[in-house]
Structures are given as C-alpha cells and as structure tokens.
Amino acid sequence: MTGVLLVYPRRFASLVKLEHTVFALPFAYVGAFLAVDAVPSGHDLVWITIAMVGARSLAMSLNRLIDAGIDAKNPRTAARELPRGVLAPWQVIAFCALSLGVFLAAVYQLDPLVRWLWPIPVAAFVVYPYLKRFTWLCHPWLGAVDGLAPLGAWPAIRGDLPWQAWLLGAAVAAWVAGFDLFYALLDVEIDRAQGLHSLVTRFGVGADFLAARALHLITVACLVAAGLGLSVGALYWLGVALVAALLAYEHSLVRPGDLRRLDVAFFTMNGVISVGFFVFVLADALVS
Numbered sequence: 001m002t003g004v005l006l007v008y009p010r011r012f013a014s015l016v017k018l019e020h021t022v023f024a025l026p027f028a029y030v031g032a033f034l035a036v037d038a039v040p041s042g043h044d045l046v047w048i049t050i051a052m053v054g055a056r057s058l059a060m061s062l063n064r065l066i067d068a069g070i071d072a073k074n075p076r077t078a079a080r081e082l083p084r085g086v087l088a089p090w091q092v093i094a095f096c097a098l099s100l101g102v103f104l105a106a107v108y109q110l111d112p113l114v115r116w117l118w119p120i121p122v123a124a125f126v127v128y129p130y131l132k133r134f135t136w137l138c139h140p141w142l143g144a145v146d147g148l149a150p151l152g153a154w155p156a157i158r159g160d161l162p163w164q165a166w167l168l169g170a171a172v173a174a175w176v177a178g179f180d181l182f183y184a185l186l187d188v189e190i191d192r193a194q195g196l197h198s199l200v201t202r203f204g205v206g207a208d209f210l211a212a213r214a215l216h217l218i219t220v221a222c223l224v225a226a227g228l229g230l231s232v233g234a235l236y237w238l239g240v241a242l243v244a245a246l247l248a249y250e251h252s253l254v255r256p257g258d259l260r261r262l263d264v265a266f267f268t269m270n271g272v273i274s275v276g277f278f279v280f281v282l283a284d285a286l287v288s
Contacts (some may be wrong), residue, residue, distance in 0.1 A: 012095055015081045016060035021053065026278035027172050028052050031150025032163065035158045037231050044157050047109040051156070053151065054103030058096055059125040059145065063263035065092045071149045074190045084275075110156040121148050124214040136202040136233070139184070143177030143215075164229045171222035178215035179210050179250070179270050187258055205256045216247045223277075233288050239280025246273045259280045 028048055032040045040048075064071070064082055072083035081087040098121070107118045124145045131138035151169030155161050184191070184198040185208065191201050200208040223240045230236075250269040255260040 002268065007114065008091075011060075011081050011087055012057075013086060014167040015064055015092065015095075016057045020267075021056055022278065023073075023176070024056060024146050025049065025052050027146075028149040028153040028177050030278050030281045031153035031168055032157055033281050034150075034168065034226075034230055034232070035154040035165070037285070037288065039282075039285055040157055042164055047106045048156055051106035051110070051152075054099050054101075054106060055125075058103060058122070059128070061092050061096045061099060062125050063129045065089060065096065070194060070196070073194060076186060076190075095271050107156075111159040113155045113159045114152065117152070121145065121152065121160070122172055124148070132196045132198065134197060136197045136199045137231075138197065139177045139180045139199055140173070142180050143175070144174035146176040147171075147173030162229075164226045167222045167226035168227070171219045173227065174215040174218040175247075175270075175273070178212040181212040182254055182262060184208065185254075186262065189244035194279065209256060213251060216251070220244045220251070224260060231288070233284045235280050235284035235287065239277045239284070242276050242280065243273055 028046070031047055032044065044263070049283070053212070064080060066082075068082040068089070071077035071080050077083065082089065082092060103122075104118065107114050124141070128138065128141055128145055131141050146167040149169075150172055151165055154165035181199055184200050187196075187198075188200050188205075191198055199211055203211075220240065220243060223243060227236055227240060246269055250273075253269070
C-alpha cells in the first residue's frame, strides 16, 4: 500500500527533476540575502522557497507536456514519464495547475510588487518549449527564465528592482545559457533530424564552445559589477572567485569531440557553483 501511495509522487518528482532545483534555488536565496544585506526573515525565506518550488515545477511540467512528442523520438529522452506512458497528459496538466496554485499562494505572501509581476515568469515558462522549434535563441531564453530567481527574490523582500538585482539576474541568465549550450551537444544529430534549432545545429560545435565561454565570462563580470554596487565583504569576493575557478574547471572537462565528462560538467559542477556561491554569500551576511 505504501508503495502505491509513493509511486506517483516519485513519478512527478522525476518528471520535474526535483534534484535540479539545486541550480536555481540557491541563487534565489542569494538575491534575498543581498537585497537586505543581512539574513532575511524566516517568513520571507519560507515563502520564497515555496514560490521557487511551485514555479520550477510548473516550468518543468509544462516543458515535458509540450515536448512529449519530441521526447518520444529522441532515444535519450524516450524513457521520460510521458513518452513512456507512466503519466498521462491529463495528470501532468493537473500537476501544472497545482504547481501554479502553489506558486501564486506563495507570491501573495510576499511584497505586493511581485503580485503584479507573476505573469511574467509564467508566460516565459509557456514560451520556452516552443522556441527550439523556431530559433537557436532558446538558450538565452532559458537563461533569462532562470535569471528570474534572484531577480524575483529581491523585490519579493524589498519591493524594488535596483540595477544590482538586474546584474544578479544577468549573471544567472548567462551562467544557465552557457551550460545549456553544452547540454545541447548531446542532441545535435537528433535535433537536426527533427528540424529543431540550437546554437550548435545552426553555427557548429566550435561556435557553441566559444559562446559558452563568452557567457560564463559575462557571468563572472556581472557578479563582480553587482558586488561593486553592494555593501559586501571579503567572503562575497571569495565566492565570486570560487565561481570563476569552477567555471574554468567545467570548461576543461568538455571539449569538441570529447563529451565523456559532460554529466560531471553539467550536473555536478553547476550544482557546486550554485550552492558554493550561496554559502559564501550567507557567510558574508552572517559576519557583516
């Protein structure tokens, strides 16, 4: 009986790759901590967490629902829940509605400004899965969607959007877009066969690597620029140095023609970058 009760939660957790929340959630906390230059209230942190979980669950389930047909034709993704038939479309639609409800319930516990802004991420979630059908600009769009994490957490607490918050959002957007370019390397041939668009299918592998490097340089530059406009201490700068070093290492793991360590570069290193940077921002807030 217990197994039956757990089977669907496990399937939905797998559908939305719950473990990948480690990429965006720490940066939402970064935005919250830097917004107040201290530790935010427990109330704000709890509702920001719930909002992020709801938003990310909505984004991922919409992506899986809209891309179910494409995923079924790709050997790498054919075992996902919808192509495999272990979840039905109506169940995923119901999960989308539930996720949206959780997101909105959390939003309405935060600063009134975000009550006006919530349609922006929801619209971005809906648009993203369709972009690969038309343009290689799907990568920066995905980056911008994840960049909403710190950019949304800041006004959720303070009710404003200064340029420092925009730079934090830009840093995350460039970071995510850069590692998404690496991830696209896994599907070059199948994307071409299906008529799907990515930077690598449009411009080639060499351009893909150059663009990823450029975007990750932008990530570090934005974190530096944001720090210069904030009252941060040495630990923040150590966090920026950690991000730069880990990004450099990430790029050393993958090269044209050798994608054996792509999973390490994509999953492990980016999780360490996100959590590691937040730890330094947290420590900086605690000692300031």
